[in-house]
Amino acid sequence: MTKQLFPQQPGDKEGPVFNAPWEAQAFSLVLALHEQGLFAWKEWTSELSQAIGRAQTSGDPDLGNTYYQHWLYALEKLVTLKGLSDPHEIDERTANWRKAYLNTAHGSPVELRANKG
Numbered sequence: 001m002t003k004q005l006f007p008q009q010p011g012d013k014e015g016p017v018f019n020a021p022w023e024a025q026a027f028s029l030v031l032a033l034h035e036q037g038l039f040a041w042k043e044w045t046s047e048l049s050q051a052i053g054r055a056q057t058s059g060d061p062d063l064g065n066t067y068y069q070h071w072l073y074a075l076e077k078l079v080t081l082k083g084l085s086d087p088h089e090i091d092e093r094t095a096n097w098r099k100a101y102l103n104t105a106h107g108s109p110v111e112l113r114a115n116k117g
Contacts, residue, residue, distance in 0.1 A: 033084075052070045
C-alpha cells in the first residue's frame with residue numbers, strides 16, 4: 001500500500017481509496033442518507049451517472065481524479081430534488097467553508113462554526 005496522505009486514510013493493495021478527507025466524507029454522507037431511506041440506490045446511481053456524463057460532455061477527460069467532484073455534484077442535486085436542502089443553502093455553506101478554509105492556518109483543521117443570529 002502506498003503512503004497515506006491523511007491520518008486513517010482507507011486504502012487497499014492498489015493505494016489510497018480517497019485522495020482527501022472530504023471525499024471520504026461525501027462518500028459516507030451518501031451512504032448514511034441512503035441507509036436512512038432518504039433516497040433509493042437506483043436514484044443515487046442515476047444522479048451520479050448524469051453528473052459524470054455532464055462533466056464528460058463539458059470536457060472532463062475522466063482520468064479518475066475528478067470522480068468525487070461528480071459524487072458531490074450528484075449529492076447536491078439529489079438532496080435538492082428530495083427537498084433536504086436548496087441551492088441557496090448549499091451555496092451559503094460552500095461560501096462559509098471557503099471562508100473558513102482561507103482563514104485557517106496551514107496544517108490546522110478547518111472548522112465551520114454555526115451561524116448565530
